[in-house]
Amino acid sequence: MFRGRPAMLAKTPANPAPLQRTAFLNDTTLRDGEQAPGVAFTRKEKIEIAAALAAAGVPEIEAGTPAMGDEEVETIRSIVSLNLPTRVMAWCRMSEDDLMAAVAAGVKIVNVSIPTSDRQLAGKLGKDRAWALGRVAEVVTLARRLGFEVAVGGEDSSRADPDFLCRLAETAKAAGAFRLRLADTLGVLDPFGTYALVRRVAATTDIELEFHAHDDLGLATANTLAAVMGGARHASVTVAGLGERAGNAALEEVAIALRQTARAETGIAPAALKPLAELVCGAAARPVPRGKAIVGADVFTHESGIHVSGLLKDRATYEALNPELFGRGHTVVLGKHSGLAAVEKALADEGITVDAVRGRAILDRVRAFAVRTKENVSRETLLRFYQDSFTESALRLRRAAVEGAI
Numbered sequence: 001m002f003r004g005r006p007a008m009l010a011k012t013p014a015n016p017a018p019l020q021r022t023a024f025l026n027d028t029t030l031r032d033g034e035q036a037p038g039v040a041f042t043r044k045e046k047i048e049i050a051a052a053l054a055a056a057g058v059p060e061i062e063a064g065t066p067a068m069g070d071e072e073v074e075t076i077r078s079i080v081s082l083n084l085p086t087r088v089m090a091w092c093r094m095s096e097d098d099l100m101a102a103v104a105a106g107v108k109i110v111n112v113s114i115p116t117s118d119r120q121l122a123g124k125l126g127k128d129r130a131w132a133l134g135r136v137a138e139v140v141t142l143a144r145r146l147g148f149e150v151a152v153g154g155e156d157s158s159r160a161d162p163d164f165l166c167r168l169a170e171t172a173k174a175a176g177a178f179r180l181r182l183a184d185t186l187g188v189l190d191p192f193g194t195y196a197l198v199r200r201v202a203a204t205t206d207i208e209l210e211f212h213a214h215d216d217l218g219l220a221t222a223n224t225l226a227a228v229m230g231g232a233r234h235a236s237v238t239v240a241g242l243g244e245r246a247g248n249a250a251l252e253e254v255a256i257a258l259r260q261t262a263r264a265e266t267g268i269a270p271a272a273l274k275p276l277a278e279l280v281c282g283a284a285a286r287p288v289p290r291g292k293a294i295v296g297a298d299v300f301t302h303e304s305g306i307h308v309s310g311l312l313k314d315r316a317t318y319e320a321l322n323p324e325l326f327g328r329g330h331t332v333v334l335g336k337h338s339g340l341a342a343v344e345k346a347l348a349d350e351g352i353t354v355d356a357v358r359g360r361a362i363l364d365r366v367r368a369f370a371v372r373t374k375e376n377v378s379r380e381t382l383l384r385f386y387q388d389s390f391t392e393s394a395l396r397l398r399r400a401a402v403e404g405a406i
């Protein structure tokens, strides 16, 4: 009944109808995740994270940016040398030098990135669309000659002309790229715009499409789902949504939301998600928020009386996600919003039966405690309230007797 104890609520029928689609996840925790301000993984941490991602069933990871220098190159090499059961790719600019650094890093797959919006092409490179198409053809061709599998990263695709993205997709494919990443670099899209953009590009090219979201509007996961619905077979994600500015689409949210809402399988082991988030957030020195979807400590914890009363009668009344899928259970805590049913159940778990009058007296203490301390009531505190209730009611009875009420 209390935090940390195994679930004591009845089981619901096993989860859903058969899964029907697949989506391929590329985890970029070690590249875009590490671009989050102040986040800097050590080599050991990057290796541990890579291994944990592979063990969780992530089919492809973006392990870093070789152009950053020798330390990053060596770290990526170390990850490659583990021969993990995941594809290891490196992020490069649309540049020959970056490709040579990727050669040194030992990867077999590169993502070569090019700005796609006029604003970025002109504003940061002083170039135009024709130049971009030419560079994609040149650099992808070179990368293929160097033996890489090549994906093209379309930076700022969400602010680019969709017709230009279609031409870029064709150019990339003709030069030998297997995939185009449509990046919502500034996180400006909503799910409707994402769906329309991906459908538009998917309709004119048969290159594989990936969507890379940013969470500036809190829409990264929703947009990623919309992209998959629109025809992107690949989704770029990070653990706990760690990433540049407001972060990226969270691996755990995308994997589970796809499964729950689109019946799309990603091959990710749900039970691995919480330990994975703790590993990454520990290395990032950013604790997992308690309410973080899927992986937060409190996402299967219930306090409100109406919910607890319902769950105790039938778990399905307040359960959409089965915690057992994640190796977890429901936890009920006692606090300001508790009702009598929760108090009775908590005491029953201790082998104690109380009548409603005593139960409500204890509930009053629970609520007052929660307001005063801003904490839930522990087992020990509850038992103290229970013991106190004898003294208190004895006192009340005595007072009533003295006052002649009984």
Ligand SMILES: CC(=O)SCCNC(=O)CCNC(=O)[C@H](O)C(C)(C)COP(=O)(O)OP(=O)(O)OC[C@H]1O[C@@H](n2cnc3c(N)ncnc32)[C@H](O)[C@@H]1OP(=O)(O)O
Pocket (backbone or CB within 6 Å): 032, 035, 065, 067, 068, 069, 093, 094, 095, 113, 114, 115, 124, 125, 155, 185, 244
């Ligand atoms: C949206 C994204 O997340 S993109 C990925 C962002 N990731 C990173 O920046 C990784 C960490 N970055 C770094 O360590 C460094 O910026 C490096 C090693 C990549 C480059 O360092 P520096 O050589 O010192 O360059 P600096 O960071 O000042 O500027 C970036 C350069 O890349 C160029 N550039 C930017 N995007 C691209 C691209 N897609 N293709 C080719 N060149 C590009 C810029 O024009 C600029 O070149 P300039 O100095 O000739 O103007």
Ligand SMILES: O=C(O)CCC(=O)C(=O)O
Pocket (backbone or CB within 6 Å): 032, 111, 112, 113, 114, 152, 153, 154, 155, 156, 181, 183, 184, 185, 186, 212, 214
């Ligand atoms: O071009 C890419 O590969 C995407 C880079 C990125 O992280 C972004 O645009 O947000």
